[in-house]
Amino acid sequence: MVSLTINGRVVQANKGEMLLTVTRREGIDIPALCHHDAVEPFGACRLCMVEITKKEWDGWTNYVAACLYPVEDGLIVQTHSSKVNELRRTVLDLLLARCPNSPEIRQLAAEYGVTQTAYEEIPDADNCILCGLCTRVCERLGFKAISTVGRGHDKVVAPPLKEAPPDCVGCLSCAQVCPTNVIQYKDEGNKRTIWNKSFELIACKQCGKQIITRDFAEALSSQRNIPADYFELCDECHRKELSVKMGSIVSWSREAAS
Amino acid sequence: MKQRLIVTPDLCTGCRTCELACAFAHPIKGKPGRSRIYPLPTGKSEMWTPVVCLQCDDPACAKSCLVDAITRNEETGAMELDNDKCVKCMACVAACPFGCSLHDTLHDLVVKCDLCGGDPVCAHFCPTKALTCRPVTPTRRKAVV
Numbered sequence: 001m002v003s004l005t006i007n008g009r010v011v012q013a014n015k016g017e018m019l020l021t022v023t024r025r026e027g028i029d030i031p032a033l034c035h036h037d038a039v040e041p042f043g044a045c046r047l048c049m050v051e052i053t054k055k056e057w058d059g060w061t062n063y064v065a066a067c068l069y070p071v072e073d074g075l076i077v078q079t080h081s082s083k084v085n086e087l088r089r090t091v092l093d094l095l096l097a098r099c100p101n102s103p104e105i106r107q108l109a110a111e112y113g114v115t116q117t118a119y120e121e122i123p124d125a126d127n128c129i130l131c132g133l134c135t136r137v138c139e140r141l142g143f144k145a146i147s148t149v150g151r152g153h154d155k156v157v158a159p160p161l162k163e164a165p166p167d168c169v170g171c172l173s174c175a176q177v178c179p180t181n182v183i184q185y186k187d188e189g190n191k192r193t194i195w196n197k198s199f200e201l202i203a204c205k206q207c208g209k210q211i212i213t214r215d216f217a218e219a220l221s222s223q224r225n226i227p228a229d230y231f232e233l234c235d236e237c238h239r240k241e242l243s244v245k246m247g248s249i250v251s252w253s254r255e256a257a258s
Numbered sequence: 259m260k261q262r263l264i265v266t267p268d269l270c271t272g273c274r275t276c277e278l279a280c281a282f283a284h285p286i287k288g289k290p291g292r293s294r295i296y297p298l299p300t301g302k303s304e305m306w307t308p309v310v311c312l313q314c315d316d317p318a319c320a321k322s323c324l325v326d327a328i329t330r331n332e333e334t335g336a337m338e339l340d341n342d343k344c345v346k347c348m349a350c351v352a353a354c355p356f357g358c359s360l361h362d363t364l365h366d367l368v369v370k371c372d373l374c375g376g377d378p379v380c381a382h383f384c385p386t387k388a389l390t391c392r393p394v395t396p397t398r399r400k401a402v403v
Contacts (some may be wrong), residue, residue: 036343037342037343171347172346177346202352211352216347217352224324226321226322226353230354231352234352235358235361236357238355239358240298242309243300243301247267247300250300250305
């Protein structure tokens with residue numbers, strides 16, 4: 001255990017934990033767009049910058065990304081000092097120039113008092129902030145269907161050769177974790193379309209409810225050794241089946257007892 | 259101490275008090291969350307049964323979770339879902355053969371029974387004792403593999 005001071009309060013933390021994990025546990029709201037607990041911290045959005053200092057630093061301070069900074073004994077952290085807020089305003093100003101139409105970025109920027117960017121807005125901008133959370137989650141899931149392509153101005157998130165990705169199974173995790181909801185998908189009839197690839201959704205045998213795609217179910221069956229017939233019914237019909245089975249068991253035991 | 263939620267369908271009247279207790283025991287932003295327990299008719303002479311996560315020894319939900327968000331709490335014996343880790347791929351919702359991994363569509367979260375951290379609230383509220391909770395005895399029969 002290490003002991004550190006966050007906003008004047010002494011806090012205990014485990015060794016090796018990142019600052020952002022500790023502040024979130026303590027209920028301190030630090031904005032972070034590229035962070036997700038399922039993947040390793042990446043430090044792409046630079047919004048979780050905090051001010052750190054130590055007694056022996058003689059008043060010198062440093063500014064670090066909280067998601068990537070491991071806690072140390074005797075660390076003194078300021079999460080919302082005027083200098084930190086100024087840093088976040090600059091980052092949000094730049095993000096606003098990149099994604100002027102994103103409601104999530106606009107709202108966060110407004111919270112920090114930035115309503116209009118001081119920079120030139122990118123013409124025909126999409127809402128992607130290039131944090132790479134979608135690509136990292138896809139890699140974590142083991143599919144590696146999408147990645148960042150290109151460098152500098154040309155950098156985009158795309159499948160290989162910008163064609164329908166052969167490794168994608170249509171699990172929608174990329175779209176679910178995207179902090180600015182930029183990844184579009186469509187569920188129509190029994191078809192799901194994402195990344196220009198079409199998938200068949202498994203319909204429940206009894207009620208027709210669709211949960212996941214056939215490709216995803218096949219991947220789970222083969223990689224994780226889950227029987228394929230588990231995916232034939234939806235969760236609601238599984239519950240009904242279980243209640244009927246339990247009823248049968250009870251009536252058998254009643255008959256056996258009488 | 260590992261806990262086990264015991265369901266006795268014989269005693270269930272389908273009053274749905276457990277559902278209410280569960281929703282209030284798992285609030286989201288101050289509002290009742292989605293209940294993890296469902297009393298359903300069994301189709302046999304007006305008999306009901308509460309359907310709730312069985313905390314399987316070989317859980318399909320944890321096996322299907324590709325980000326390891328569902329893990330066993332060794333203290334309570336419950337399979338717990340970490341919503342901060344969950345990427346909402348719906349694999350566990352589709353994979354659970356008992357339909358006890360649920361998608362809370364109102365809050366867009368995946369939820370499942372966590373035995374309320376070792377003291378299930380539904381068991382306290384069940385008026386007919388169709389739901390009871392008792393610690394797992396050490397002499398428990400091992401699962402046949």
